[in-house]
Amino acid sequence: MIVDQISVFIENKLGTLAEVTEVIGAAGIDLRALSLADTAEFGVLRLIVSDPDSANRLLREAGFAVAVTKTLAVSIPDVPGGLAKVLRILTENQVTVEYAYASITRNENNAYVILRVDDNEQAQKLLAENGVNMTADKNLFSN
Numbered sequence: 001m002i003v004d005q006i007s008v009f010i011e012n013k014l015g016t017l018a019e020v021t022e023v024i025g026a027a028g029i030d031l032r033a034l035s036l037a038d039t040a041e042f043g044v045l046r047l048i049v050s051d052p053d054s055a056n057r058l059l060r061e062a063g064f065a066v067a068v069t070k071t072l073a074v075s076i077p078d079v080p081g082g083l084a085k086v087l088r089i090l091t092e093n094q095v096t097v098e099y100a101y102a103s104i105t106r107n108e109n110n111a112y113v114i115l116r117v118d119d120n121e122q123a124q125k126l127l128a129e130n131g132v133n134m135t136a137d138k139n140l141f142s143n
C-alpha cells in the first residue's frame with residue numbers, strides 16, 4: 001500500500017525531536033514508524049502517522065520545514081530472510097530502493113517495512129505478483 005510519509009527537516013539540537021513528537025502527539029496523531037538521519041547541524045526525520053495531512057499542517061504551523069513523500073508499506077513474514085526476499089524481487093526488476101525503515105507492529109507474524117523506491121507502482125505490481133503483501137492502514141494503526 002502506498003502511504004504518505006512526513007519528512008521534517010530539523011535542527012540538530014537538544015529538544016527538537018521531542019518538540020516534533022509533542023506537536024503530533026498533542027493532536028492525537030498516532031506515530032507508527034520513524035527514521036532519523038542527521039548531519040552535524042541538521043537532520044531529516046521521516047514519519048508514518050495516522051493523519052499525515054494534519055501532521056503536515058500542524059508541523060508547518062509550528063515552524064518546521066515539512067515535505068510529504070509517497071512510500072510503500074510492505075508486510076513481510078517475520079522470519080529470517082523475509083526482507084531479503086522482498087529486496088531481491090525489487091533488485092532483479094531494476095527497482096531502486098532509496099531507503100527503508102521498520103514500522104512499529106502489533107502483529108506477531110509479520111514485520112512492516114516502509115520502503116522509498118524509485119517507482120512505487122512498479123514495485124507494488126512486482127511484489128504482488130511474487131506473493132508479497134502490502135499492508136493496510138488497519139494493520140499499521142490497529143490497537
